[in-house]
Amino acid sequence: MPTSVPYVVAVDAGGTQTRVGCFTLEGVLLARQVGAGGSPSHNHTAAENVCSTIAAAVTSGGLAVEDAVAMTAGVAGYPIDGDADWIGTFFDGCALTCPQHVVNDAVIAHRGALAGEPGIIVVGGTGSMVAAITADGTVLGSGRFQHYAGGARHLVYDVMHRILLGEHVDADRKLVETVLAWWGAGDVTDLRRIALGLGGKDYNDVKRRYGGLAPAVTAAVDTSPLADGAVTRLAEKTAVGVRLLAPLVSDIAVPVALAGALATDPGFADRISRLLSAGSAPSIRTAEAVLDPLGGAALMALQTAGVPMTPQVLSRLQFARVR
Known part of the structure; x- marks a missing residue:
């Protein structure tokens, strides 16, 4: 019973x-x-x-x-x-x-x-959202400013675009090999062919396929310039959304919390924390989630x-x- x-x-x-x-x-x-x-x-x-x-x-x-x-x-x-x-x-x-x-x-x-306190949340995972809740309870997303930072798949798009363009160095070799293996590609030319062939596949399946590679990118941030650059660029885009919303929360100090597998990944969290702590008005600080x-x-x-x-x-x- x-x-x-x-x-x-x-x-x-x-x-x-x-x-x-x-x-x-x-x-x-x-x-x-x-x-x-x-x-x-x-x-x-x-x-x-x-x-x-x-x-x-x-x-x-x-x-x-x-x-x-x-x-x-x-x-x-x-x-x-x-x-x-x-x-x-x-x-x-x-x-x-x-x-x-x-x-x-x-x-x-x-x-x-x-x-329940006023502040900003950065959600980064399969999708992405930067949102503020003000002192009067108003909920606002950075999309109101036509801003979208990107989630896991966008991080992978960045990496793959640069691989296809040849914008990688010897230190990126392991990550490039991981990307090729993920797609079952023998080389970069084969990767290009496979990427083009995804056009007729189910859109949601393709998004998940790209997004599934994101942990390999964040895991390589300390050894691969390619991964470091992609994670840093995503953190920079995300920080823009936070700064757009911050003055709506307070003109003095604004707490920012991170949620989602990508946003809380140490490599991403470290980069966005440093970006947000750089001098600005209002003061922005990352806060540990309650x-x-x-x-x-x-x-x-x-x-x-x-x-x-x-x-x-x-x-x-x-x-x-x-x-």
């Missing part, structure tokens, strides 16, 4: 995977599951992936669907400051009947990382359920993060 206990559902639906957590109203983690990507921008079966992961979490926790009192879902690809027609049916396949709050995944990352994005979604769901955010609840959510 399912356990009869009120709980909230937190959802972090990104391009690569969907994470779901069920939490008591005291912030204790009851169940957690990971499923396939839940971003409509990157996954053809995004809605099905999210609903099946929610169902798996509820089942694994021995919970009753009717005991869920609130759900917050951060969905990559959902407009950060608007609405989308597709969201009206996105959760139709889920059995939950509780109030549901859907936001862009950058919003839950921000709420978790800065524990909660991960799933914790941010849980925080928002608990608030929807009328649960006050006490130090004890926050501490339990932090404990759930490291389990």
Whole structure:
């Protein structure tokens, strides 16, 4: 028999995977599951992936669907400051009947990382988002300034373009060999042929194929000038988005948190931290995240359920993060 206990559902639906957590109203983690990507921008079966992961979490926790009192879902690809027609049916396949709050995944990352305080979040993974939440709760993305830094696949595009142009040196040999092996190419000419042949493939499959090579690039930043240059350029583009938004948060000091596999990679994090700490007004500093994005979604769901955010609840959510 399912356990009869009120709980909230937190959802972090990104391009690569969907994470779901069920939490008591005291912030204790009851169940957690990971499923396939839940971003409509990157996954053809995004809605099905999210609903099946929610169902798996509820089942694994021995919970009753009717005991869920609130759900917050951060969905990559959902407009950060608007609405989308597709969201009206996105959760139709889920059995939950509780109030549901859907936001862009950058919003839950921000709420978790800065524990609800004003500031900026940089999300870098399959996709990319730079977003600010101001003192009055206004959510703004750098896209309002026609800015987009790029995610994992864009990092790989940069590297591959330079390989195809011959812009690499002996120190890049290992990385070039890794790129060739990833695509099954015998040489650069063969790589060019393979890249051209991707034109008729499924767009989402191609994006994932490129993005999957990003960890090899970030792992080579200390040994390959090619990797170093690509990661630095992406960090520079991202820093521009942060600086565009910073004056909207404060004219004195602005905290910036990083979320996502790419943004939190040591090579990228070190470069953007140094870029942002260079003299500017307002002062910008990177801050260690208080909660991960799933914790941010849980925080928002608990608030929807009328649960006050006490130090004890926050501490339990932090404990759930490291389990």
